[in-house]
Amino acid sequence: MSEIPNNTDIRTPAPAERSLNFVEQIVEEDLATGKNGGRVHTRFPPEPNGYLHIGHAKSICLNFGLADKYGGKTNLRFDDTNPVTEDTEYVESIKADVRWLGFEWENEFYASDYFDQLYEFAEKLIQKGLAYVDDSTAEEIAAQKGTPTEPGKESPYRSRSVEENLDLFRRMKAGEFPDGAKVLRAKIDMAAPNMHFRDPIMYRIKHAHHHRTGDKWCIYPMYDFAHGQSDSIEQITHSLCTLEFEVHRPLYDWYIQQLEIFPSRQIEFARLNLTYTVMSKRKLLQLVNEGHVRGWDDPRMPTIAGIRRRGFTPASIRDFADRIGIAKRDNLIDVGLLEFCIREELNKTTARVMAVVDEKPLRVVLTNYPVGQVDEVSIENNPEDPSSGHRSVPFSREVYIERDDFMENPPKKYFRLSPGGMVRLKGAYIIKCEEVVKDNAGEIIELRCTYIPESRSGSDTSGINVKGTIHWVSVAHAVEAEVRLYDRLLTVEDPSAEEGDFKSFINPNSLEIVRAYVEPTLKAAKTGDRFQFIRKGYFCIDPDSTDEKLVFNRTVTLKDTWAKEQKKA
Numbered sequence: 312m313s314e315i316p317n318n319t320d321i322r323t324p325a326p327a328e329r330s331l332n333f334v335e336q337i338v339e340e341d342l343a344t345g346k347n348g349g350r351v352h353t354r355f356p357p358e359p360n361g362y363l364h365i366g367h368a369k370s371i372c373l374n375f376g377l378a379d380k381y382g383g384k385t386n387l388r389f390d391d392t393n394p395v396t397e398d399t400e401y402v403e404s405i406k407a408d409v410r411w412l413g414f415e416w417e418n419e420f421y422a423s424d425y426f427d428q429l430y431e432f433a434e435k436l437i438q439k440g441l442a443y444v445d446d447s448t449a450e451e452i453a454a455q456k457g458t459p460t461e462p463g464k465e466s467p468y469r470s471r472s473v474e475e476n477l478d479l480f481r482r483m484k485a486g487e488f489p490d491g492a493k494v495l496r497a498k499i500d501m502a503a504p505n506m507h508f509r510d511p512i513m514y515r516i517k518h519a520h521h522h523r524t525g526d527k528w529c530i531y532p533m534y535d536f537a538h539g540q541s542d543s544i545e546q547i548t549h550s551l552c553t554l555e556f557e558v559h560r561p562l563y564d565w566y567i568q569q570l571e572i573f574p575s576r577q578i579e580f581a582r583l584n585l586t587y588t589v590m591s592k593r594k595l596l597q598l599v600n601e602g603h604v605r606g607w608d609d610p611r612m613p614t615i616a617g618i619r620r621r622g623f624t625p626a627s628i629r630d631f632a633d634r635i636g637i638a639k640r641d642n643l644i645d646v647g648l649l650e651f652c653i654r655e656e657l658n659k660t661t662a663r664v665m666a667v668v669d670e671k672p673l674r675v676v677l678t679n680y681p682v683g684q685v686d687e688v689s690i691e692n693n694p695e696d697p698s699s700g701h702r703s704v705p706f707s708r709e710v711y712i713e714r715d716d717f718m719e720n721p722p723k724k725y726f727r728l729s730p731g732g733m734v735r736l737k738g739a740y741i742i743k744c745e746e747v748v749k750d751n752a753g754e755i756i757e758l759r760c761t762y763i764p765e766s767r768s769g770s771d772t773s774g775i776n777v778k779g780t781i782h783w784v785s786v787a788h789a790v791e792a793e794v795r796l797y798d799r800l801l802t803v804e805d806p807s808a809e810e811g812d813f814k815s816f817i818n819p820n821s822l823e824i825v826r827a828y829v830e831p832t833l834k835a836a837k838t839g840d841r842f843q844f845i846r847k848g849y850f851c852i853d854p855d856s857t858d859e860k861l862v863f864n865r866t867v868t869l870k871d872t873w874a875k876e877q878k879k880a
Contacts, residue, residue, distance in 0.1 A: 332637040334373070334578055338381060338549060347548045351383030354547050355409070355416070356538070358390040359401035359522075361592040362607040362614040363408045365628070365649070366553075366583040372632035373580070374551055375414040386545055387416035391423050392537050394521040402522075404607070408615040413625045418545070422537045423523045425544055429532050430484065432540055432570050433495060433513055437476045441569055442513060443469055444479040445496050452494070455501070456509050462502035463509045469498060483516055486529045490516050497536075499565065507562045511535055539563040542575035550575045553582035554641055581638040586646045587799040588613045589806055589813055603817055604800075610864050611800045611821050621797060622841050622851030622866030627653040643805055650867045657841060657849045657866070662692040665704060665737065665782045666844040666863075668794050668827040672711040673755065674786060677742060677762045680708040685787070689769065690738045704830050706739050709786040711828050716781045717758060719747060726779035728758070734779040737845060741766035741777055782845040789828035792861035795853065796823040833861060841866065 331339065342349055353374040357363060363371075378385040387409060391397050409416065422429075436442040445452065445468045457463035471479075483493055495514040503509055513536040518529045542550045550563075557579040567574050584590060589598075590613060598604045598612070607614050610621035618628070631652040635644055686706045692699035712728070721729040728734045733743045746759035766773040798821050806813040833842070841851045848869050853862040 333639060334377065334549070334551065334580060334637055335380070337576075337578060338377065341548070342381065347546075350546075350548055351378055351381040352386070352546060352548045353378050353383065353551060354386040354388050354542065354545060356388045356390050356422075356541070357405050358393070358396075359398065359405060360393065360396040361401060361596055362404050362612075362616050364590055364592075364595065364613045364615065365585060365618060365631075366590045366613075367408075368412060368615055368628050369583045369632045369635070370551065370553070371409055371412055371414060372629055373637060375409075375416075376632075377549070377551075383548075384417035385414070386418045386420055386547070388420040388541060388545070389422065390534065390537065390541075391421050391521070391523060392531050392534060394517060394519040394531065397522055399522050404616060408619075411615070411619060411625055412628060420541075420545060421523060422532075422541050423521060425537070425541055426524060426528055426532075428544060429537055429540055430530075432566075432572075433480065433532075433536070434477065435570060436497065436513075437480060437495075438473060439569065440473060441498050442495055443471050443476050443498055444483070445469075445494050445510075446492070447494075449491065452496075452512070456506060457501070459504075459506060465501050466496070466510065469510070480514075483514070483530050484528075486518070488516055490518055492516060495530075497566075505558060505561055507535070507559055508565070511562060535559055535562050536566065539566050539575065539577070540570070540572065542577075543567055543570075543573040546573050547575045550577045552577055552579050554579045554639070555582070579639075581641045583635065584641060584643045584805075584807075585613060585649070586643055586804045587801050587818075588646070589801070594813060597814070601814075603814065610795070610797050613800075620853065621864050622657075622839075622849065623649075623653050624656055624841075627656045630656070646799070647871050650871065653867055654849070654869075657843065659695050660693070661841050661843045661849060662699065662702075663690070663694070663845050664830055664833060664842045665690070665784050666792075666794075666827050666829040666833075666847065666850075667711045667713050667782070667784050667789070668825060668844065668847055669711075669713045669715075670826050671714065672828060673714050673717055673758055675710050675712055675742070675758045675760055675783070677708050677710075678745070678759050679761045682708060684708065685785075686739075688738045688767075702832060704738065704832065705785045705788040706736075707785045707787050710736065710783040711786055711789060712758075712781055712783050714755075717744075717755070719755070726777075727781055728760075728779070733775070733777045734781050735766070735768070735777050737780055737782045738768050739783070740764070740768075741771075741773065741775055784828050784830050788831045790831055790834055790861060792827045792829050792833075792863055794825050794827040794850070794863045794865065796825060796865045797821065798823075827863070829861065829863075836861070843869075 355374045375385045445466050455464045494512045496510045496512050499508045501509050512533050514530045517531050560577045563577050608616035608620045610617050631649050687703040688706045689701045690704050691701050717728045728744050730744050735741050740762040742760040742762045744760050748757040750756050763773050799818050800821050801816045802818045803809050803816045836852050838852050838854050843849050849866040850863040853864045856862045
């Protein structure tokens with residue numbers, strides 16, 4: 312008998328004709344003028360303080376895709392400048408996510424690789440009179456900043472001499488002062504219209520163990536000081552950031568200019584915001600720590616780990632990133648587009664299998680079928696792929712069907728099973744409901760039907776036409792399984808536009824766990840294998856599965872039912 316074909320990942324080809332996005336236009340202009348010697352070198356610089364989400368996937372696809380297109384290179388650089396929030400668990404998860412998406416980096420770097428050089432850069436700015444040690448408290452510094460419409464006030468420590476600043480900064484490095492006692496600030500312009508120019512903090516004291524440098528350092532650079540210099544050290548030609556860093560760009564350029572180092576170019580693009588979820592690491596961490604989800608890889612989470620566990624493929628994520636494109640203005644992307652991308656792929660690549668997803672399925676007894684006889688019926692693996700072939704599924708006197716596929720008093724144009732009605736069992740025979748059996752409480756417990764031997768699929772000579780076809784599993788051969796039905800994490804489209812705690816919008820029906828009975832061929836399935844449950848949706852094997860118990864996650868329904876359900880509500 313034929314096996315269910317393995318699911319293979321297929322790269323989604325880019326459209327044959329597509330206009331250049333604005334980032335590509337910049338790159339092509341640079342190449343045309345010979346800038347940077349014709350090199351294209353990008354980087355993906357995540358902070359290892361949480362798991363990556365679908366928004367990071369867009370950035371990954373952009374950075375690696377741009378380098379691939381122009382024969383360049385991409386570095387993976389971890390922005391590990393805050394030892395309090397970072398962990399090697401996150402580092403490993405990030406590397407796994409990038410590789411899962413189908414990309415490999417040229418170099419693996421860490422901002423902590425450059426701590427010695429960044430420290431030297433800081434001393435250089437002190438020596439040039441462009442940085443000073445400030446004893447002000449965090450509250451005092453915030454007050455000194457002023458407002459967007461009012462200039463700030465200079466710190467009383469701003470006039471310290473170069474010699475005093477060098478001495479204090481070196482003593483900060485030596486660990487002489489407690490956390491929060493002093494900071495190193497750039498000396499720029501406290502009246503600058505751009506608030507980031509108002510003497511930004513470059514270094515703060517943190518007596519904390521670092522996951523890579525241990526206890527060597529007790530001062531750590533701020534993001535704005537580390538980022539541009541790290542790009543420069545690596546000679547990154549195009550530093551791609553999301554739009555919130557646009558106001559940081561002048562400071563990025565200022566540090567590079569004052570230090571007289573390689574001029575990396577920062578380019579901003581719109582971040583990805585997805586409907587019915589949140590993309591903030593802080594909020595995602597809340598969901599995990601407060602037990603609203605089962606972990607970072609919960610299939611309801613927008614994390615790459617969660618999306619992977621739910622059954623999405625790398626190709627579908629890359630296709631999604633390509634479809635949404637690169638814009639200069641933030642927008643809200645409908646999660647329905649992401650679901651469309653995975654449906655498009657799974658429709659072409661997954662086998663159709665029989666699964667009765669029902670806590671209390673209906674038993675159908677074929678009274679004229681020989682007792683003890685078992686037939687093997689042929690089921691087409693995937694009608695979209697003729698090369699996928701067929702497989703054999705056991706058929707016997709008793710089968711399960713879903714309760715929704717029977718109605719005792721059906722309306723007009725009801726084409727499933729009803730008293731006296733006929734349907735075809737998928738891949739098998741036409742049956743007719745002869746009797747409805749109920750228990751003492753009046754609940755239907757069994758349907759007694761007859762089958763038409765001449766109506767077998769593929770060799771039907773019965774001459775009978777029926778409009779309904781339903782799926783089934785043989786009772787004697789059914790494998791019990793747990794099915795996890797996932798839906799939108801939140802009930803509102805854009806939680807950022809709503810008042811109140813975002814957690815008040817958590818969808819109470821985002822997870823429903825039900826029992827199912829599946830065909831026996833699925834006993835050989837492995838974690839991550841994907842299938843279409845005929846007439847139900849697309850599902851994959853969850854890592855919680857064991858030899859004794861199969862667990863399936865619903866990746867997506869066959870059709871977008873969310874809008875319809877919302878209208879009902």
